[in-house]
Amino acid sequence: MKLPMVLVYSDNKNISLEMIGKAVELAKKQQKKVIIPIIGKSDENLANEYISYGADQVFMVETNLVSFKAEEYVDILADIVKETGVGTILIGSNKNGKELSARLAGKLNAGCVVDSNNIYVKNGKLIAERIVYSGNAIAVEQFNSKPAIITIPSKAFDPLKKDENRKGEIIQKQIEVNKSPSTIVNVQEMKTEGVNVEDAEIIVSCGRGFKNKEDIKIIEELADVIKGKTIGCSRPIAADLKWLSEDHWIGLSGHKVKPKLYIAAGISGQIQHIAGMRDSSIIVAINKDPEALIFKSADYGIVGDLYEVIPKLTEAIKSKKG
């Protein structure tokens, strides 16, 4: 039996399916296999789904761990890596995944690149590209050794077509875990308004140009007349002023979006914000400062007071649509 080549892990099913797609592509060139562990409760349906999307082996690691702790999950993954001789490890780049991958890299003395959306093999070396310097450069990172750990954000790759006839193995695993001295005392859902900016086709976004929390309603009215209806915002509105919940936050540390239309109103255009929306198809900027950085990143812009421009824009679109 050939050794499995690429290990994929995330606690998020969608990212897992997307990563399996990429893993199959990487493994195919080297005739190796794609393996994925399920940690926690045994879940045969999920295992079969992973197989139908391209996984060769699913390791079912049943544990009595109540909640995720990187210290404990690292033990499990390190065990599988040592046993199978995995060379490439892809981990979903949510917060759990990031702290897991970095600790695992420390434990295994492995190279690690986080948040990569472009992975390939060149001259026999594994390469992962990632955005650095707040979106101003792409670092081309080359791995000199194995195992290589790469974390992957959601929507970086497309899953393969589902194939119910695809065959794979499900392997039950018992793994001893050293219990961490830390305790998870409470898990509470972050305050959200159930907004999913990452899937939105049209986003209207607000920034520090807004003077009061109540004024955001003029943005809502504009969003209302356009299909999409999703409100985004820059860091100060969500993190500092807390006028909107963090699910609206677009930027390097917030959500990364790629809608067809992105309207930035009263957003100055700091590189951290641009990093979150640069993949939008069409970007419109509204700002009263003609020198605002945001205009450099915009397809269309209006220089003017957003308190005048936005209501006019809303009215004009409304009358046009009748």
Add this chain to the structure above:
Amino acid sequence: MNIIVCAKQVVDLSEMKVDSATKKPILQGVPRKISDIDKNALEEAIKIKDKNDGKITILTIGPADAKEQIKELLAMGADEGVLVTSPDNIDYHMTAILLAEAIKKIGSYDVILCGEASVDLFSGQIGPRVAGLLNIPQITYALSLTVENDKVTAQRNMGKNAITTESTYPVLITVTKEINEPRLPSLMQILGAANKPIQEWTSDSLQSDLKPLVETVELKGVPMERKNIIYKDDLDESVNKLIESLEKEGVLGG
């Protein structure tokens, strides 16, 4: 309570320019500073010390001139600094091993504090890597800390969930930018910092033969091709022109 704060010297992104032809960042000559979130880590350390006594040590891996930035942290309230001069071509693997070895050499510690990530590269690898190497618990993305004699409790922003985690000591904690507002040192503190000790250790004295596992083989520019059509005259006219353009682009929806 003995606290070690890991602090990184980074290029000041607000001073960084991009080459207009290649779109590549120009890093030469850009002023350097301590990564912002590492100052949040120190601020939190000072708050802990104010309540519980103890000592705060700043630990930096970097070039010899990083001493200047360490002095700024000593002025804020740290007690002493350790600068490990970094080898060439350093990657996260090497940095984490040098930090872990330096921490072992410092010897006594209850809490290690780091920023959630550095503002230049924003990987966030160092905290969890060091915790793994030292085999101690890690608490990431802390929004607030409550320190007691036998345990620390942290509120954490884990994206979908707000999680409260408790740990005994020693523990490594990474903090977010939102946890506090770092203080500005007074003139007296800045002058006083000149007398605080900064030790310099070579990386070889901690661990020799370190080789990077990951190398940055190229830094590419990020092209941003945008139309940059800006309307700035009569407002009503601008609005109409914008709507016309968006209709042509077919992005205005149904």
